[in-house]
Structures are given as structure tokens and as C-alpha cells.
Amino acid sequence: MPERAQKSLIKRLSERQEGIIVPVILRSLTAVALSLIAGTAILALLLEPVGATDLPERFTAQPGVGQRVAALGRIEPINGIIRLGAPAPLASTTGLLIKELFVEEGDDVRVGQELAITDIADVLEAVTEETRTAIDLARHQARAAQSQAEERCVLAEVREREAERRESLLDREVVTAEEAERARADARLAAATCQSARDQARAVAATVPVAEAAHRRAMAEFERARIISPINGRVLDILTRPGELVGLAGAIELAEVDRMQAIAEVYEADLPRVAVGQRAEVSSPVLAQNLTGSVRHIRQRVRKQDETDTDPAARKDARIIEVEILLDEPEAVAGLTNLQVTVLINP
Numbered sequence: 264m265p266e267r268a269q270k271s272l273i274k275r276l277s278e279r280q281e282g283i284i285v286p287v288i289l290r291s292l293t294a295v296a297l298s299l300i301a302g303t304a305i306l307a308l309l310l311e312p313v314g315a316t317d318l319p320e321r322f323t324a325q326p327g328v329g330q331r332v333a334a335l336g337r338i339e340p341i342n343g344i345i346r347l348g349a350p351a352p353l354a355s356t357t358g359l360l361i362k363e364l365f366v367e368e369g370d371d372v373r374v375g376q377e378l379a380i381t382d383i384a385d386v387l388e389a390v391t392e393e394t395r396t397a398i399d400l401a402r403h404q405a406r407a408a409q410s411q412a413e414e415r416c417v418l419a420e421v422r423e424r425e426a427e428r429r430e431s432l433l434d435r436e437v438v439t440a441e442e443a444e445r446a447r448a449d450a451r452l453a454a455a456t457c458q459s460a461r462d463q464a465r466a467v468a469a470t471v472p473v474a475e476a477a478h479r480r481a482m483a484e485f486e487r488a489r490i491i492s493p494i495n496g497r498v499l500d501i502l503t504r505p506g507e508l509v510g511l512a513g514a515i516e517l518a519e520v521d522r523m524q525a526i527a528e529v530y531e532a533d534l535p536r537v538a539v540g541q542r543a544e545v546s547s548p549v550l551a552q553n554l555t556g557s558v559r560h561i562r563q564r565v566r567k568q569d570e571t572d573t574d575p576a577a578r579k580d581a582r583i584i585e586v587e588i589l590l591d592e593p594e595a596v597a598g599l600t601n602l603q604v605t606v607l608i609n610p
Contacts, residue, residue: 332536332608334586336527336545338596340520341589344499346513347490349381359383359488361505361514368501369598372492378515384488391485394478401467401474408467412460419453426450494519499600518600523593525556527606528583531565537608543588547604554595558608560587 349359359381366378429446432438496519503514525545529537537558545554562585588606596602 330536331610332529332533334527334529334533334583334606334608336525336588336604336606338523338525338545338599338602338604340496340518340600341522341524341587342494342519344600345494345496345517346502347378347492347515347517348511348513349379349488349490349509359509361503361507361509364501364505366498366501366515368498370498371496372498372517373495374492376492377489378492378498379490381488381490381509384485387481387485387488391478391481394474394481398471398474398478401470405464405468405471408460408464412457412464415453415460416457419450419457422446422450422453490514492517496520497597520597520600521593523590523596523600524559525554525588525590525604525606527586527588527608529586529608531582531584534561534584536610537561537586541608541610543606543608545588545590545604545606547602549599549602550595550604554590554592556588556590558586559589562587 349361362380362382362384364379366372372378426443426446426449429438429443433440433443494517496517498515499518500516501514502512502516503509525543527543539558539561541558543556543558545556565582565584567582586606586608588608590596
């Protein structure tokens with residue numbers, strides 16, 4: 264092939280390859296550029312803080328402000344439940360048995376009312392009477408000793424005046440020195456007797472406060488053998504019956520049921536949305552209608568949840584804070600202490 268024809272063929276092939284390769288390269292560069300732009304945009308979107316973008320509302324995290332706080336809870340008296348026991352007397356090393364019970368569950372009681380007595384109450388009551396008699400005896404003996412001391416001291420004054428008179432007569436030689444000396448000896452003896460009687464009277468008088476202290480101790484022992492109501496309230500439960508030993512759990516449960524409250528176990532994460540004074544609703548299948556109330560106190564201790572839902576998927580080990588809710592109509596739950604309820608705290 265002639266040399267000119269070869270050069271012409273090579274030129275046409277080169278132009279044809281350029282027409283094919285250049286567009287391919289351009290398309291590849293364009294695709295790479297678009298990929299870089301898209302990746303940069305996605306990375307910027309991921310790194311930008313929530314709330315700084317114009318995302319649709321359904322994709323934006325919403326705070327809990329304005330939402331009600333739901334919690335499980337229970338009903339209990341504002342002043343709590345009082346468990347009364349009968350501690351063993353100071354002279355006893357064992358517990359006490361309930362001898363007689365004067366109240367039953369549901370009875371209303373008043374302050375100072377005797378609710379039950381123990382088996383040792385009769386013995387301690389007899390000791391109390393004995394110490395009261397000992398006080399009377401000590402006081403009588405003190406009065407007698409004081410009277411005797413006064414008589415002895417009056418006699419000592421008489422003897423002293425007689426001795427002075429005899430000494431005066433001795434100066435005028437009306438009586439003998441022996442008579443004057445005898446009168447002086449009698450005066451000294453009477454004075455010593457007076458002082459001794461006074462000391463004896465003081466010693467006897469000191470037995471009175473000792474007897475009174477013994478009586479107070481006996482009274483305290485007797486009171487420990489009786490179960491007395493410290494409040495005006497209602498008997499919630501009888502824990503120990505006649506003939507049974509009073510244990511550490513006590514014998515009788517009391518409470519002031521005229522002021523009731525709901526204790527809501529609020530998750531610690533929900534606590535920032537709860538404040539004193541907020542209104543709340545309390546519900547239970549047992550109640551004819553929902554109750555209302557107000558948050559009166561937020562307790563300061565974080566604890567594990569006591570009230571749990573029947574749902575097997577419910578949280579069983581949650582950390583909660585107890586919130587006290589004063590009920591507007593406490594009489595509706597006066598007989599329902601420890602009733603499990605659901606509490607909704609309004610914002």
C-alpha cells in the first residue's frame with residue numbers, strides 16, 4: 264500500500280476512536296461528580312443538629328412538654344399506716360401474748376382508747392398498786408419522823424433554857440454546881456437527840472421520791488403491757504389474735520382515713536414534667552368513677568418500682584420517684600388502703 268494511503272487510513276481511525284472515547288470519558292466524569300455532590304449533601308444532613316433543618320414535622324423529635332404523665336400507684340393515708348405492738352416489759356426477756364382484744368377490723372377508735380391487753384398486764388397492774396401503797400406509806404413515815412424531830416427539838420430548847428436558868432442561879436449561889444452541871448448535861452443530850460431526829464426525818468423523807476419513781480416505773484411497765492391508740496383513726500387490720508405472741512410486725516394496724524392520698528410511682532425520666540400543684544386523675548376498676556387531686560409533694564428518694572403492671576412486657580426493674588397526690592374526695596377510698604390505681608398527671 265502506498266505510504267500516502269496508509270497515513271490517510273491511520274488518520275481516519277484516530278478520529279473515529281476520539282469520537283468514541285471522549286463522550287465516554289465525559290459521561291464517567293459527570294457520574295463521579297454527581298456522586299460526590301450527593302454524598303456531600305447526605306453527610307451534611309447527617310451531621311447537622313436536629314432542629315436546624317427543615318425536615319417535615321413527623322420526622323422532627325418532639326419534646327414531652329404538654330403531655331400527661333402516666334404512672335401506677337397506690338392509695339394510702341397521708342400520715343401513713345401505724346403498726347401498734349406490745350414491747351416486752353423491761354423485766355421480761357420474751358415477747359407478750361395477747362390476752363384480750365377490744366376492737367375489730369374496721370372499727371373507729373379515739374386517742375387513748377385501750378385496744379388490747381397482754382397476758383402480763385394483770386401482774387403489772389398489781390405491781391402498780393403495790394408501789395402506789397408504798398408511796399402512801401413513805402409519806403406517812405416521813406410525816407411521823409418530822410413530827411418526832413420537832414418534838415425532840417422542842418424538848419431540847421426546854422432543856423437549854425433550864426440549863427441557862429440553873430447556871431444563873433448558880434451565880435447567885437441558889438443552886439449547887441452539881442445541879443447546874445446536871446442541867447447543862449441534859450441540855451446537851453436533848454440537843455443531840457434533836458439533831459439525830461432531824462437527820463432521821465430527812466432520811467425518811469428521801470424515801471418518798473424513791474417510792475414515787477418506783478411507781479412511775481411500774482406504771483410505765485403496765486402501759487407497755489397494754490395497746491393504746493395514739494390517734495383518732497380506724498383499725499385496718501388485726502395482726503395478732505388472743506393467745507398469739509406479738510411479733511415484730513406488731514399487733515394492730517391503724518390509720519387516719521379521713522385524709523387519703525395516692526402515691527404515684529413516676530419514672531425518673533418523667534420527673535421533669537411533674538411539679539407541685541399539678542392536677543391529676545386517679546382511676547381503678549374498683550372505683551365507680553375517677554378521682555381527682557393535686558400533687559402535694561415529690562419525695563426525694565429514688566427507688567425501685569413496687570407497683571407493677573400485669574402486662575408481661577411491662578418494666579419490672581424501673582427506677583421511680585414517689586409523688587404524693589392529695590385527693591379531693593378522700594372518703595371515696597377511705598376503706599381501700601393499698602388499692603392499686605392508675606394515675607394521670609396533667610401538664
